[in-house]
Amino acid sequence: MSSYSSYSRVIHHATSILCSHKGSMDLAQLHRKVFQRFDISDEDFWYIVKKCPRFAVVVRNEQTAETGEAGCTIVAKTSLRLCKNYAKQECSGCQDLHLCKYFVYGNCRYGKGRKECRFSHNIQSEHNSPLLRECTLHELHEEDLFLLLLQNDPSLLPEVCSHYNKGSGLFGACTFKERCTKVHICQHFVQDDCIFGAKCKRLHSVDEYSRRMLEERGLSSDIILDLPYLYQNVYHLNSHGLDRERIASLSERPLSQAEEKSEICIHFIRRNCRFQEQCKRVHFNLPYKWEVYEGDGWRDLRGMEEIERAYCDPKNAHSPGSKPVDFLSMTRVSDPVRRLSTASSVTKPAHYILTTQWLWYYKGDHENWIEYGRPDDKQRVTSVTSRDLEEAFLTDNTAEVTVIKGNRHYFISFQDMYQRNPKHNTKRRVRRRPRFVSISEVESKVAQSSSPHKHPSTYAY
Template sequence: MSFARVIHYATSILCCNKGSMDLLELYRKVFRRFEISEDHFWYIVRKCPRFAVVKNAGACDAASEERASDCTVVAKTSLRICKNYTKYECGDCQELHLCKYFVYGNCRYGKGRKQCKFSHDVRSEHNYPLLRECTLHELHEEDLFLLLLQNDPSLLPEVCSHYNKGSGPYGACTFKATCTKVHICQHFIQDDCRFGHRCKRLHTIDDFGRRMLEERGLSGEVIHDLPFIYKNVYRLNASVSYPEREAAVEPIARPLMQNEERTEICLHFIRRNCRFQDQCIRVHFNLPYKWEVFDGEGWRDLRRMEEIERAYCDPRNTHSPGSRPVDFLTMTRDSDPVRRLSTASSVTKPPHYILTTEWLWYYKGDHENWIEYGKPDDKQRVTSVASRDLELAFLTDGSAEVTVMKGHRQYYLSFQDMYQRNPKHNTKRRVRRRPRFVSITEVENKIARGMEQDVRKAHRYHQLEFAEIS
């Protein structure tokens, strides 16, 4: 059984159920096809960026004591429709080149003899690699389109905030029936409307809204599902993706492992001087990194750890070498989850601490190469921020957005989806955070030098102590 197959199947189920589903109901449907354990399924939903988990009345948070049965899973994607494609202003970018009305299900050119100027081919030479990179290449068209509608903010009109204020059939909206935003109850979308069917606000799309949406090109099927889609849009905006936090709701059955919080390697143990020994809250290991695989019962060490680490430190690599490679993007090997433990980030410790983990930040260049922030590109241009700056910002707020300058151009780097965006041209580049490679030999040499320094310090201390006694 492959985790990728489970993720694809769960995504298909969600899209067939208007983009979201109760967590336990989704698990039951997935279990009919894949006999996956509750722990493994919880791990996938919690760690995979394809899914957001929210409480039925709002976002789950780390302090929540709600059970998994109170939560909803919503399908996510970072893919977007390129806005500049239909303006003939985009050559090659990391966004889909598709006709917007084709996604709406109502392109008039696609149905007649006259061919549409814009692509209706989700598997085109430009689109297919993007779908494959996001593991969406096997998704049915209608499922992909629903996924885009509830994730791409440029595709649907906003909910009218003025309609949700004041009294009267149009609330405080001065445009009334000519408003280009959707008139629907905001509390209904947030799943907290106290009035239910007695509410004065709309819980469906009325005739005025339908005509406005049809003029925008939306098909009748999409318009019918819009209340559900807007609910999912709200849930996605209210949620926090699990890669940026630890657990949020109680696991379906039992915790994945008893000591899951012990994920930082002890710097003092590496130097052979941890005074807490077995009581230490950190992991005791002889390297500043540790690769482990979950075998269904617990975490166990992977073989050829240095080889895996060497591959992982190169931002070009998405897999480790060997017949059973580790997938660095999904952090799995075959169907089993993989994790990398490490020492504290170098930016959190003084410079004299040895064997901290130095994280380097890269963006994808124009020629499939990866360029470290703060280093010159092929045209000798340098970004305004370096790896250390980004690492500090990332540890301060893992969901923040950082402004980056390169020459006269301004970019925004989002830690949440790890993309660098150019707001002027609406293009984006992938970003990766990888550690600097440290070999086992280098670790041993650094430990030896550190121990020599400790001996010299102790020797000087005893000399001073002897002089005072004399």
């Protein structure tokens, strides 16, 4: 391939995927996502990620879950920055974006129906549009562009406090303590090499003091939640040069690995799978299975029912316990976690039991989560239901769906899981979670399905 410019659509799509996954992603995962839409060879994909300035290739020392070899993380890059002189109203023309910093932070108190902000909230303005086009970022969602800026523009995020990472005690050697204007977080966690995990004395998330400081700087709660991952990306972008020899050796192996079994066999749960060990699906006694990758393979997580119960509640970002599962990043400490399940209920006839019923929620006005198709606190109902969204999602998991509630139109983006109001430029988080099924409910349904009077096609593959 002579130039990656002919693959601009692939580059744009890969950038969108990275931004919707907190700015970085395992190489093999990114390849699979891109391959779902574009028929692109391994050779061309490698050429793009190695040569395109949009991507930074970070070689990891730890083994990957798929190959048992050292792997790569791809981090999204951009040379674009916010203009420092624009806020001082001293810039007459430059190659940096003219945007309100607090708009990028997602928390500008102006421009939401009250007093108009004196700084631009328009990424497609006469000044900004040519810059975005030049960097082929003009089709990127606002939120994706802002994440890209946050992890690339050093002026937007405060530094990690080096003094906190020295000494002992709650604030380390930081003499400013709770008044510190830098973030108190474990530097080794940021560098992705903390050996202590959950037992580390340093923070691996943003505490109340740093949160208060960040909120005073104008950062939204969504960005603060993702901040530990953004700092990891910033570190990788600043500190990891390309290891040419190791990347070359990695690029020689196929990216299109054989797909692992990922769907649980509903017939095995009912004890009547006729394929037995030749079955293409996972044999397990529940319609869900939680696993953690611990360096040499996937292992079952203990307390699976309690993890599932927590996951099914859309308000939860973590499972209970001393080593909780992070449902947003699907990790436990720093180990990858995955959830296997039976087929989605919308893909099977209604009489099939123990399929997975996925429910779709949007965040309400009072930190509550409302299922699509159900009335909110003002008895307003959306035009689409969980089933409608699930069918659309399985058809195209990068699509946008129009939703009407009352007199307002919204757009749901599956790619970044937000519902947007285009008129007021506001957004709400969207979550897809399964309906909870207890072990006792599974046992009861299995017993009922053993009745000789059941519909015969229930047992057909």
